[in-house]
Structure formats: structure tokens, C-alpha cells
Amino acid sequence: MSELRKDLNMKTVKRKTLSNQVIEQIIDLLMSGQLKAGDKLPSEMKLMDMLNVSRPVLREALISLETLGVVHRKTREGTFFTDRVGSEPYRIMLAISIGDMESIIETRLSQELGLVALAAEKISELDLKRLEENITAMEKAEGDYTEIDREFHRIIAFSGSNPITEGIIDPLLNMYDKTLENIPLKNRDKEKTVQQHREIYEALKNRDPLAAHASMHKHLVYVRERLSY
CATH class of the missing domain: 1.20.120.530 (GntR ligand-binding domain-like)
Known part of the structure; x- marks a missing residue:
């Protein structure tokens, strides 16, 4: 599992459909190759700062991604892309279409x-x-x-x-x-x-x-x- 890098590129999001835009930005980390299946996402505080969104907006996006099986959260460890998500583009397309x-x-x-x-x-x-x-x-x-x-x-x-x-x-x-x-x-x-x-x-x-x-x-x-x- 790769270490969290500090040079991830993410855009801040606008108020309109905030959670959807957060989902798109998180998916883009995977699609752009900055992170891969099984990798750990930045912490909630780090994501909130990178995306300039509130905790409720971020958590709404993460819950939606978890529902689809794109990410999974481990108690006290953080949020990870699922191991097989890279081979399941259907789930990714659904996440983008939420x-x-x-x-x-x-x-x-x-x-x-x-x-x-x-x-x-x-x-x-x-x-x-x-x-x-x-x-x-x-x-x-x-x-x-x-x-x-x-x-x-x-x-x-x-x-x-x-x-x-x-x-x-x-x-x-x-x-x-x-x-x-x-x-x-x-x-x-x-x-x-x-x-x-x-x-x-x-x-x-x-x-x-x-x-x-x-x-x-x-x-x-x-x-x-x-x-x-």
C-alpha cells in the first residue's frame, strides 16, 4: 500500500452540487493515476482543506462512494479505495453519475x-x-x-x-x-x-x-x- 503523497492535485469545488463535485474529484484521483486501487485517501481534514468543503459535504460524498463499493472505511485507519475498484469501471461510472x-x-x-x-x-x-x-x-x-x-x-x-x-x-x-x-x-x-x-x-x-x-x-x-x- 503506497504512502500518502503531499503532491496530489485536486481542485476546490463550488457550492453547486458540492457532494457530487467532491465525488468527481475523489474519483479523479483514481482515474488520473495519482492513487490506485487499495490506496488510502487523505484524511478528512486534509480533504476538507484541499476541496474547501465542510465535513457534512465530504461525509455525504464518502458515504455515497462507500455505498457503491468504490471506497471502504476502516475504524481508526482511514478511508481506502477498494482493492478491486480499478477493475470495476461500472461502479466508477455510477459514482460519477450520482x-x-x-x-x-x-x-x-x-x-x-x-x-x-x-x-x-x-x-x-x-x-x-x-x-x-x-x-x-x-x-x-x-x-x-x-x-x-x-x-x-x-x-x-x-x-x-x-x-x-x-x-x-x-x-x-x-x-x-x-x-x-x-x-x-x-x-x-x-x-x-x-x-x-x-x-x-x-x-x-x-x-x-x-x-x-x-x-x-x-x-x-x-x-x-x-x-x-
Whole structure:
């Protein structure tokens, strides 16, 4: 692990979208080769001084990067780029796109439509049972059901038993949820979400890729229409 250098080049950031700009500057340390996978980032105090931002802004950026798996923090040791981040450009691109909900939802459309069609051919009876249980859990949920909703999509993505798609869907859903925290939802309707999830489930149960694709497209378009971005 290399020692922290004092000659790192970083630009101070402007007030607009501060945390996003901090993310871009930290990612640039990696992309420019000033630091590499596994290296330790400067201390929070040093980063605050280099970027001219407050501790809350810096920590918001670091939490987002940690959610994506770009960095990890060790108690009493500091913050490090993850060992494999250099070989995972997908996570880096998501980090740079944080807050851009339009791009994220379009990426969900492009990825999940293919994944659900694949799932219609490969999904196991166990995963079908898990989907059915998930739908029942959402029906019974009181209050926030975000985690249940997210798990529904994860089950489908992972049912294809493809390590590449598995490596894509988790950071994508993580970033969607992270960005969603700051975007109001319009007319959130649990009953409609449950109905659409059930339509997707029925298409998967019938091993019908075209119906699964159509049902997922209908659902994600509905999700996009509820977002105010």
C-alpha cells in the first residue's frame, strides 16, 4: 500500500452540487493515476482543506462512494479505495453519475429488461417462491416498502446465475436508492406496484420472456413517471 503523497492535485469545488463535485474529484484521483486501487485517501481534514468543503459535504460524498463499493472505511485507519475498484469501471461510472436520476433510470431500463427476459428462461422454482413471498410481504407492509421493492428486482437479476450481471445490478440499485433519497415521489401507489410485480412474476412463472420483458417495461416506465427530477 503506497504512502500518502503531499503532491496530489485536486481542485476546490463550488457550492453547486458540492457532494457530487467532491465525488468527481475523489474519483479523479483514481482515474488520473495519482492513487490506485487499495490506496488510502487523505484524511478528512486534509480533504476538507484541499476541496474547501465542510465535513457534512465530504461525509455525504464518502458515504455515497462507500455505498457503491468504490471506497471502504476502516475504524481508526482511514478511508481506502477498494482493492478491486480499478477493475470495476461500472461502479466508477455510477459514482460519477450520482444524482442524475434520468440517466440512472434509463440504465435500469436497459439492464433490467434484458435481465428479466433472461430470468424467464433460467429462474428456479426456489426463486419463484421467493418472488411470491416478496409480493406478499409488500402487500402486508405498512409504511416504507423500499427494501422489499429493491429485493424483488435483486431476486430477478440474480436468478440468471451470471456473475457479470450480478456485479452490475447491486451497485445500480444502490445508486438508485441513494439518489431517490433526495427526489420526491409523486402519487406513490403500493397497490399498483404490487399489481405490476405480480404481472412480472406471472410472466416468469410461465417462462415467457416476451411477457416478462413487456411487464418489466411497463413497471419501470411507471417508476420513471413518478419521479420528479
